Amino acid sequence: xxxxxxxxxxxxxxxxxxxxxxxxxxxxxxxxxxxxxxxxxxxxxxxxxxxxxxxxxxxxxxxxxxxxxxxxxxxxxxxxxxxxxxxxxxxxxxxxxxxxxxxxxxxxxxxxxxxxxxxxxxxxxxxxxxxxxxxxxxxxxxxxxxxxxxxxxxxxxxxxxxxxxxxxxxxxxxxxxxxxxxxxxxxxxxxxxxxxxxxxxxxxxxxxxxxxxxxxxxxxxxxxxxxxxxxxxxxxxxxxxxxxxxxxxxxxxxxxxxxxxxxxxxxxxxxxxxxxxxxxxxxxxxxxxxxxxxxxxxxxxxxxxxxxxxxxxxxxxxxxxxxxxxxxxxxxxxxxxxxxxxxxxxxxxxxxxxxxxxxxxxxxxxxxxxxxxxxxxxxxxxxxxxxxxxx
Numbered sequence: 001x002x003x004x005x006x007x008x009x010x011x012x013x014x015x016x017x018x019x020x021x022x023x024x025x026x027x028x029x030x031x032x033x034x035x036x037x038x039x040x041x042x043x044x045x046x047x048x049x050x051x052x053x054x055x056x057x058x059x060x061x062x063x064x065x066x067x068x069x070x071x072x073x074x075x076x077x078x079x080x081x082x083x084x085x086x087x088x089x090x091x092x093x094x095x096x097x098x099x100x101x102x103x104x105x106x107x108x109x110x111x112x113x114x115x116x117x118x119x120x121x122x123x124x125x126x127x128x129x130x131x132x133x134x135x136x137x138x139x140x141x142x143x144x145x146x147x148x149x150x151x152x153x154x155x156x157x158x159x160x161x162x163x164x165x166x167x168x169x170x171x172x173x174x175x176x177x178x179x180x181x182x183x184x185x186x187x188x189x190x191x192x193x194x195x196x197x198x199x200x201x202x203x204x205x206x207x208x209x210x211x212x213x214x215x216x217x218x219x220x221x222x223x224x225x226x227x228x229x230x231x232x233x234x235x236x237x238x239x240x241x242x243x244x245x246x247x248x249x250x251x252x253x254x255x256x257x258x259x260x261x262x263x264x265x266x267x268x269x270x271x272x273x274x275x276x277x278x279x280x281x282x283x284x285x286x287x288x289x290x291x292x293x294x295x296x297x298x299x300x301x302x303x304x305x306x307x308x309x310x311x312x313x314x315x316x317x318x319x320x321x322x323x324x325x326x327x328x329x330x331x332x333x334x335x336x337x338x339x340x341x342x343x344x345x346x347x348x349x350x351x352x353x354x355x356x357x358x359x360x361x362x363x364x365x366x367x368x369x370x371x372x373x374x375x376x377x378x379x380x381x382x383x384x385x386x387x388x389x390x391x
Contacts, residue, residue, distance in 0.1 A: 004279050008099035010231035010238040010390055013042025013224035014351040018185050019342035021115040021219035031060045031111035032068045034220035038107065039069075043235030049224075051076035051103030053093040055086040055110055055345065060371060065109070076103035079244075081256060084293055084377025086110075087346030088385045094225040099246045104227060110347040111220035132254050139256060147295065148213055150255045151379065155298045156263040159207070162313035165302065166207060170198050172297040173211045173339055175324040176384040177344045179363045180336025187215060188340040212297040214338035221347040223354060231390060238390035239357045242371065243280035247271035250382035255379040269306040269375070280386045281324060284308045286307050287386070289356045289365055290330050290373040291349040294337040299378040303329075307373060307384070326365055331356075334363040349374050350385070357387050 013202070014035025017023075017030050039046050046069040052062040062077045066075040076097045077204035082088030094106035113120070136144075144150060158164070177193060180186035193211060200212035231238035249267035251260050277283060284307060292300045309330060310318040324332040333342045335352035342348055353374035375384040 005095050005099040005244065006242055006279050006281070007228065007240045007391070009225050009241045010228050011094040011223050011230045011241065011387070012226050012234045013038040013040075013044060014354050015039075015041055015222045016185060016348055016351055017220045018183060019217050019219040019344070022051050022217070023113055023216060026057045027113055027117070028064055028068065029058060029115070030220035031058075031065050031109055034111060034222040035065065035069060035107045035109055038222040038224045041236060044105070044115050044224065046070050047072050048105045050074055051094065051097050051106035053078045053080070053090040053097070053106055054080060055083075055090060055139045056081050057083060057086070057345075058110055058112070060111055061266070063331060063364045076106065078272060082377065082380040082382070083297055084346045085380040085382040086169050087293070087350060087376040088244060088247050088374060090347070090381060090382040091223070091225070091241070091385055092246050095241050095244050095312035098225055098227055102232065106225045107222055108225060108347065108350070109220060109222040110345050112345065113218045114343055115216040115218050117218070127318050130181045135253050136256065139258070144256070146205075147255055148205045148208055151296045151299065152208050153258070154264060154379065155207060158298070158302065161264050164313065164318070168172045168301060168316035169207070169212055169297040170195060171319045172294070172300045172324065173198065176294060176318070176333045176337040177340045180322045180340030183341060183362050186336040186341040187217065188336060196288050208296060211339070214295045215340075217342040217344060219342050219344050221344045221351050223347070223350050228390065237358050239354045239387050240390045241385040243276035243283065244383070244385040245272040245275035245279070246381065246383040247275070252381060257379070261381050265334060266302050266306050266378055266382075268382050269378060269384070270301055274309045276384055276386050281389075282386055287330065287371050287373050288367060288369040289334065290332045291335070291337075291353045291356070291375070292332055292373070293346050293349065293375045293377050294333055294339050295343070295377065297339065300332070303375055303378060307375075326363060331365040332362075332366070346376050357389055
């Protein structure tokens with residue numbers, strides 16, 4: 001039985017900065033912009049914030065963000081590890097703080113100059129010694145230096161087991177880009193591509209080509225979490241957190257769990273899915289739209305299977321039937337995702353999932369979105385959340 005925080009915390013404000021390849025400002029400036037935008041969206045003054053949740057990778061001290069914004073006393077701060085896995089991980093921290101009364105109003109943020117500053121595609125062969133560097137050291141001599149190379153190895157094995165082809169990868173990338181084309185906040189606004197361009201794009205690490213890989217972005221995103229009671233008095237319709245979970249499966253390594261008996265699997269995401277569904281008392285049939293972590297196109301397919309929208313090896317047919325598109329079974333990454341809106345380590349995905357439930361996405365599906373799924377990074381300790389309308 002999982003601990004249940006269903007409907008005990010509500011997202012009331014969301015905010016993004018401009019997304020670019022050269023922000024021209026500090027990561028502190030970006031963080032402050034995003035938190036202030038989320039406060040304005042909620043109709044709150046920053047002084048209402050009494051807690052923060054972010055990534056261990058984030059360069060901004062909560063204290064400096066608070067001082068710059070004019071936040072007063074703080075009673076909670078928490079940080080989550082593991083890059084993209086920390087998106088709903090940070091939301092998990094905020095929900096626990098609000099549900100237990102440790103804080104009343106928590107800002108979840110991520111700010112990074114991921115193109116003009118530290119570029120995650122540069123690999124892991126530099127930097128300070130960490131426990132992760134020790135196990136990566138076994139792979140680096142063989143060219144496994146970057147997340148793209150690690151995911152490519154998983155993907156090759158998964159394709160061999162399932163017979164899923166690159167037709168499905170193209171459908172994920174193309175459907176996502178078509179949403180971004182309609183989103184003025186997306187880096188690829190009004191910049192579509194077709195199959196010929198996809199096939200002609202340079203190879204990054206076989207089978208991943210350019211359009212299968214997320215962007216490197218400068219920017220920041222934030223969501224504000226508070227109590228249901230306070231949410232009802234604020235500017236926007238509240239979006240309740242029905243379920244939220246983190247998970248790390250047995251014999252996990254950070255994105256390189258190559259020593260498992262079968263590494264073409266993401267059991268940690270299956271654990272998170274099972275716990276979220278149980279907490280929320282929902283099933284896949286109840287989910288109307290999704291924001292699925294898309295650092296690379298194939299990992300969207302793996303997650304569709306982990307969250308039981310289809311069986312193992314069936315995700316290729318699922319997406320090729322148009323499931324991810326506006327009129328499909330599960331409109332997905334309607335903001336353009338990290339492939340085509342921006343790579344803000346998934347927190348911009350929580351912003352979009354909130355908008356989907358509010359009914360305010362720029363690519364809002366025609367059907368009612370009563371519940372939306374949002375997930376975090378794949379191949380690492382990970383998680384997800386199920387969001388619904390505040391009763």
